[in-house]
Amino acid sequence: MREAGTLAGMQSTLYEAEHSAFRDMARAFLAKHVAPFHDQWETEGMVDRGIWTEAGKHGLLGMDVDESFGGGGVRDFRYNAVLVEELIRIGATGVGFGLHNDVVAPYLLNLTTEDQKQRWLPGFCSGELITAIAMSEPAAGSDLQGIRTTARRDGADFILNGSKTFVTNGILSDVIIVVARTDVDKPGAQGISLVVVERGMFGFERGRNLDKVGLKAQDTAELFFDDVRIPAENLLGKENAGFLHLMENLPQERLSIAVGAVAGCERMLEITVDYVKGRTAFGRPIGSFQNSRFTLADLATKTQIARVFLDKAITSLNAGELSAIDAAMAKYWTTDLQNTVADACVQLHGGYGYMSEYPISKAWRDSRVQSIYGGTNEIMKEIIGRSMGL
Numbered sequence: 001m002r003e004a005g006t007l008a009g010m011q012s013t014l015y016e017a018e019h020s021a022f023r024d025m026a027r028a029f030l031a032k033h034v035a036p037f038h039d040q041w042e043t044e045g046m047v048d049r050g051i052w053t054e055a056g057k058h059g060l061l062g063m064d065v066d067e068s069f070g071g072g073g074v075r076d077f078r079y080n081a082v083l084v085e086e087l088i089r090i091g092a093t094g095v096g097f098g099l100h101n102d103v104v105a106p107y108l109l110n111l112t113t114e115d116q117k118q119r120w121l122p123g124f125c126s127g128e129l130i131t132a133i134a135m136s137e138p139a140a141g142s143d144l145q146g147i148r149t150t151a152r153r154d155g156a157d158f159i160l161n162g163s164k165t166f167v168t169n170g171i172l173s174d175v176i177i178v179v180a181r182t183d184v185d186k187p188g189a190q191g192i193s194l195v196v197v198e199r200g201m202f203g204f205e206r207g208r209n210l211d212k213v214g215l216k217a218q219d220t221a222e223l224f225f226d227d228v229r230i231p232a233e234n235l236l237g238k239e240n241a242g243f244l245h246l247m248e249n250l251p252q253e254r255l256s257i258a259v260g261a262v263a264g265c266e267r268m269l270e271i272t273v274d275y276v277k278g279r280t281a282f283g284r285p286i287g288s289f290q291n292s293r294f295t296l297a298d299l300a301t302k303t304q305i306a307r308v309f310l311d312k313a314i315t316s317l318n319a320g321e322l323s324a325i326d327a328a329m330a331k332y333w334t335t336d337l338q339n340t341v342a343d344a345c346v347q348l349h350g351g352y353g354y355m356s357e358y359p360i361s362k363a364w365r366d367s368r369v370q371s372i373y374g375g376t377n378e379i380m381k382e383i384i385g386r387s388m389g390l
């Protein structure tokens, strides 16, 4: 695959020399420690836990965490983006570093007390503590205000009851941010808090590692809480301000998904351009048919436009200026494009595109969820539409 942003020869202006060096290091790491094993992990439904501690040793976890906790000490989302791009580049969709680095890290950096930082950040960076965030429930996904999991006060502690589903890193995780209702008398978004559940807490059980259409090596699981006693020191952020904390952090989660989407488009186009050059029909390469050329030209153009928008969004995020609306636009548009690209690229492969052994079929299966999780694209359009006063 070409470097990010160079699909049609145009250079991304986003990255600087230090990001290229980080990319080279990440690429070498993934080639050695991930690529040879990923098929096996897909069969097993989960990555090897050792990959996390190995990544920690190479500085691929917590790039924005202070060096005193073992992190990289640089708050620059471009490093996060590089890592996601490199994972997608080799189809390593099961490795949950993006969830850990891009989605969970801001909660542990911005909402934690000094004591909590000491407890969780060193393990976060070394890979000994794998993280997850559990918002969705069987009866509440898009409508998060409808969650039923409760964390009832009992003296200084909370007693957690309920269940979560679709939790990424659900089986491997050691530290899980759980969204729970701490005040059942307050309606909707009020009365919701974030509490941290840790591996081994009494009453905390994991359910199935869910059998998905794609992302086969990613452990996505159900979690169950039966009178789990959560010490007050495991409250994250302010009590009853959990919904606000989610709103503050969801833009970065959505941007991370958009990074994966654009990288996915670039990879699928590259695979397909190679394929249509080599496959012949009616005595000529199928890439030379006008339909193939126009289809690929159209999608390459849209992908390039997506990359430009994404670069701008990453720059805004780094400046602390990325709005929820722009993040929703980026997530919605790039992931819809990813599905369009995936479908067209399978079509251009003909029957071979439907064969599991061809990388485009895996890319197609892995793409489908992108418009669903992190807030569905319909919810993204709701956010955008409401911002227009509609």
Ligand SMILES: Cc1cc2nc3c(=O)[nH]c(=O)nc-3n(C[C@H](O)[C@H](O)[C@H](O)COP(=O)(O)OP(=O)(O)OC[C@H]3O[C@@H](n4cnc5c(N)ncnc54)[C@H](O)[C@@H]3O)c2cc1C
Pocket: 133, 134, 135, 136, 139, 140, 141, 142, 143, 165, 166, 167, 168, 169, 212, 215, 220, 369, 372, 373, 374, 375, 376, 377, 378, 379, 382
């Ligand atoms: C692989 C995978 C990993 C995931 N990882 C996590 C995770 O780590 N943590 C976590 O908490 N969750 C996770 N999720 C859950 C994900 O965020 C939810 O699936 C998603 O938010 C949608 O919720 P739902 O599945 O309940 O669908 P529903 O909310 O039931 O939606 C069903 C359909 O109704 C539409 N809809 C709902 N409300 C509206 C509306 N107001 N207007 C228009 N259309 C609407 C939706 O867009 C969708 O098309 C993951 C999901 C998957 C599949």
